[in-house]
Amino acid sequence: MILKPLRISPSSFSTFFKCSMQYKWAVIDEKLPDEESDNIYAVLGTTLHKAMELFYTFNLSYDELKKSWKILFLNFMTEAKNLPKSTEYESFVSKGYDLLRNAFELKERWKDWSIVSPELYYRLPYPNKFIENTHISGRIDLIARKLKQIAAIDWKTSNKLIKNVDEDPQMSFYIYCLHLMYKIDYDDIFGVFVHPSLNQIIFTQRSEFDIKRTLERIDLMLKRISLNDFKKEPKINNCLNDCTFCPYTRTCDGIQRTI
Secondary structure (H helix, E strand, C coil): CCCCCEEECHHHHHHHHHCHHHHHHHHHCCCCCCCCCCCHHHHHHHHHHHHHHHHHHHCCCHHHHHHHHHHHHHHHHHHCCCCCCCCCCHHHHHHHHHHHHHHHHHHHHHCCCEEEECCEEEEEECCCCCCCCEEEEEEECEEEEECCEEEEEEECCCCCCCCCHHHCHHHHHHHHHHHHHHCCCHHHEEEEEEECCCCEEEEECCCHHHHHHHHHHHHHHHHHHHCCCCCCCCCCCCCCCCCCCCCCHHHHHHHHHHC
């Protein structure tokens, strides 16, 4: 039985359907992650997100952000308590300067849009028949508007494009929440993935049918949680490295050895 409020975010949703046991350890059990389970790529992403938030909140210049980039990076690196002790960070600091420069160039693509919010945290009730006090929650990097159209903009530091961008659950969550919050038709809502490392911007949309399919999967997730239906189910793509960034790899390996 789930007694505390349950929040379904894009990341927890994706984690559940990749490996529901990882979700259970992280969200239900609140289990501490394994030592050295953090990764430096996440630090890089967090730093870029914070830099662009500071830009839109305080109208900072590129030069001002560039001067503070290393301090921001090291701050978030310090907060990542489980980074491997052998982590080298200088190359990631240098890469960050390139990402920041490219991000400033890419943002010119929507300069004629008005900024609604530089960083929006949302938490919306999600009525369902499985678990009470459930919410959909998350954070949208940037919301911009032009006439009757609105866009959820998300910064990506990966040098790989998202596969099946029109089915990406993260943007499905964002578009659904913008639809509820601003009472805007799906035809006028856009999801925008911005890849500074690739100098690319990718647009996507969702239909009402697409959102319905996502909500059905959320209901399936809640049903399984209510039934305590958790199991190890990685390797969704039959790849050997599907568990690479799991924070419970050692825990999981230990359990498997005792079975």
